[in-house]
Amino acid sequence: MGTDRFTKAATVILWASFLLIILLSAWFIKEYRSQPALTAAVVYPAGGRELPDFRLRDFNQEVFDKRRFYGKWSFLFFGYTRCPDICPMTLQTLRWAADRIRLGGHDDTRFVFISVDPARDNPEYLKDYVSWFDAGFLGVSGEDAQLSILAKAIDAPYRKTAMKYAGQEGYLMDHSVMVYLINPRAELYAMLTPPHDAATIAADFDKIRAYYLKTQVADAQ
Numbered sequence: 001m002g003t004d005r006f007t008k009a010a011t012v013i014l015w016a017s018f019l020l021i022i023l024l025s026a027w028f029i030k031e032y033r034s035q036p037a038l039t040a041a042v043v044y045p046a047g048g049r050e051l052p053d054f055r056l057r058d059f060n061q062e063v064f065d066k067r068r069f070y071g072k073w074s075f076l077f078f079g080y081t082r083c084p085d086i087c088p089m090t091l092q093t094l095r096w097a098a099d100r101i102r103l104g105g106h107d108d109t110r111f112v113f114i115s116v117d118p119a120r121d122n123p124e125y126l127k128d129y130v131s132w133f134d135a136g137f138l139g140v141s142g143e144d145a146q147l148s149i150l151a152k153a154i155d156a157p158y159r160k161t162a163m164k165y166a167g168q169e170g171y172l173m174d175h176s177v178m179v180y181l182i183n184p185r186a187e188l189y190a191m192l193t194p195p196h197d198a199a200t201i202a203a204d205f206d207k208i209r210a211y212y213l214k215t216q217v218a219d220a221q
Contacts, residue, residue: 036207039200041181041192043208047215048187054149056114056142059127064140069186073109073209076180078156080117080173081129087113091133094179096198098134101205108184109205115141116151116158117173154180154188181205183212 035043056064075094079087094111101109113130115121118141121129130139141147151158158175179196183189190208192201 036211038190038204038207040194040197041190041201041204041208043190043211044188048183048185048189049153051182051186051188052149052153054146054153056140056146056150057123059123059130059139061123064138064142066186069182069184071108071184073106073184073205074182075109075111075192076114076154076156076182077112078114078116078151078158078175080115080175081121081125082117083173083175086175086177088133090177090179090196091130091137093196093198093201095134095137097196097201097205098136100198100202104202104206106205106209111137113137113139114147114150115139116147116175118142118144118147151176155191156180181208 035045051066051069053066058064075097077087077090077094079090081087091113098109098111111134113126115126121139121141123139123141126139126141130137147158150156156176156178158173161172161174163170163172177194179192179201180188181190181192189212190204192204
């Protein structure tokens with residue numbers, strides 16, 4: 001008798017688990033099939049990932065926190081001014097992408113370079129560096145504890161790596177090569193994967209914006 005009850009309970013659990021897997025699979029298929037066909041970007045499902053509270057400062061010494069994202073699309077790239085290759089190449093590509101996006105009439109878009117090397121990237125140095133690529137770009141940094149809050153929330157890892165050069169000790173900063181797109185509701189909405197290309201970024205962004213507006217209308221109905 002006890003064995004029969006155990007068998008029946010196990011059967012019920014098995015079928016319930018099977019049904020749950022089917023429902024979850026159907027949800028994922030529907031979610032991803034409804035997303036736009038992008039070349040080098042991935043849109044987060046379920047409308048994006050809400051950002052936590054954090055407090056940094058831009059190169060004008062003004063507070064840069066979650067509220068600065070509201071009402072605008074923001075491209076984020078994490079790096080540092082002494083980066084030998086990835087950062088300058090990516091910022092130059094983003095400058096070309098920004099030109100294309102502006103020509104498309106998207107004035108509600110900003111590009112933010114977040115330095116993960118606050119010990120060396122003071123506001124003045126950061127401003128000179130970022131502005132060299134584009135006068136409209138914004139440079140941001142802050143205490144490591146606050147940088148970590150934002151970086152972890154959007155899966156942008158970084159770390160300090162010691163090195164020696166010509167007998168001198170120093171360090172490099174390992175950091176993510178992704179570009180992160182924050183939507184006007186201050187949510188992580190998409191990630192742009194390398195290798196980065198200006199035309200591809202601009203084209204994907206147009207599709208992402210259209211998809212975002214479509215989902216906003218659908219949610220309001």
